[in-house]
Amino acid sequence: MGYTVIGMGKSRAFRVLWLLEELGADYTHLPVQPRSEEVTQHSKLGKIPVLLDGEATLTDSTAILTYLADKHGRFTAPAGTVQRARQDGWTQRILDELDALLWTAARHSFILPEAERVPAVKDSLRAEFARNLERISAEMAGPFVMGEEMTVPDILLTHCGGWARMATFPEAPEPFRAYARRLAARPAYQAAAAR
Incomplete structure (x- = not known):
């Protein structure tokens, strides 16, 4: 029957679409806005993405990526291994040091009510994003975050890089730009971007 991904592609739903394309999984995509009826019937918060897998409803892009990678046994180290702990460390670091900063900037740009926005915080x-990305770029183990194989953190990191570019954050260091170009050239990335 396949999966259903709910959420417009120009959001964190892109991460899920990309991984599903990498996995060659059968899925349906409903490209809808947050808080739309299609979203709120599955997620009370109205946030995207939502993944439907049979009777199961999953939310949060990182939780969905982890679930899919574990279920298919690809793009992840096995649970309970030291390598998985390192992978999870990278995942949490990218979310904390990059994704959270981008989300806060978005909130102060167009999400919060205008009276609650503090544009100067951006x-x-x-500046913090630029420092963090410089350090992350210098610490990557190889052609991918974890070394020779692409894993969930690569999807998160590449997506954050594209989000930062769209949000007019400072230009990334050249090693990161080269990395992001390589990943964006992958057929699965291109297929997800076309949705």
Whole structure:
């Protein structure tokens, strides 16, 4: 029957679409906005993405990526291994040091009610993002975050890089740009981007 991904592709739902393409999995995509009826019938918060797998409803892009990678046994180290702990460390670091800064900038740009926005905070977020990305780029183990094989953190990191570019954050260091270009050239990335 396949999976159903709910959420527009120009959001964190892209991460899920990309991994499903990498896996060659059968899926249906409903490209809808947050808080739309299609979303709220499965997620009370109205956040995207939502993944339907049979009777199961999953939310949060990283939780979905982890579930899919574990279920298919690809793009992840096995649970309970030291390598998986290192992978999870990278995942959490990318979420904390990059994704959270991008999300906060978005909230102060168009998500929060106008009276609650503090536009000046975005300068600090951009500077911190640039420092963090420089360090992350220098610490990557090989052609991918974990070394020779692509894993969930690569999807998160590449997506954050594209999000930062769209949000006019400072230009990434060249090693990161080269890495992101390589991953964006993957057929699965291109197929997900076309949705």
